[in-house]
Amino acid sequence: MFNDIGPLELVTLIVLAVLVFGPDKLPKVIQDVTRTIRKIREFSESAKNDIREELGPEFKDFEFEDLNPKTFIRKQLDNEDLGLKEIRNGFDLKKEMAEVTEAVHSRDSDTSSASSAGAAGSSGGRIDMTKKPETPDPDDRPPFDADAT
Numbered sequence: 001m002f003n004d005i006g007p008l009e010l011v012t013l014i015v016l017a018v019l020v021f022g023p024d025k026l027p028k029v030i031q032d033v034t035r036t037i038r039k040i041r042e043f044s045e046s047a048k049n050d051i052r053e054e055l056g057p058e059f060k061d062f063e064f065e066d067l068n069p070k071t072f073i074r075k076q077l078d079n080e081d082l083g084l085k086e087i088r089n090g091f092d093l094k095k096e097m098a099e100v101t102e103a104v105h106s107r108d109s110d111t112s113s114a115s116s117a118g119a120a121g122s123s124g125g126r127i128d129m130t131k132k133p134e135t136p137d138p139d140d141r142p143p144f145d146a147d148a149t
């Protein structure tokens with residue numbers, strides 16, 4: 001329930017609770033909150049059990065979490081009957097990308113070697129997406145755009 005709360009946030013909440021309710025009323029407030037949470041959980045469990053009883057014995061394995069679309073799709077994709085795991089394991093994205101990159105580089109080297117007589121030293125307008133961009137010097141300022149300001 002509180003998996004996203006870090007230690008600093010927890011300390012902040014405790015300090016805030018002490019300031020708002022006071023040290024003498026804080027234990028009573030904590031008991032009331034835990035009692036309310038417990039009653040809500042009991043109510044939801046009894047409602048789930050009532051729904052399961054009304055649905056009948058053919059839905060005894062029914063889980064309410066399956067109503068969440070993400071959970072439903074995940075269960076269907078993990079189903080062994082469809083054979084999707086073999087397809088997913090057979091597809092290697094890194095290998096495919098390496099083959100495409102190699103094909104593009106070999107095609108570019110073929111075209112650049114044919115046209116290198118006229119444009120030696122230039123990249124021919126080609127941008128290399130595999131290289132990281134060069135970091136500018138700290139003294140270099142970006143160009144000023146009067147329309148942007």
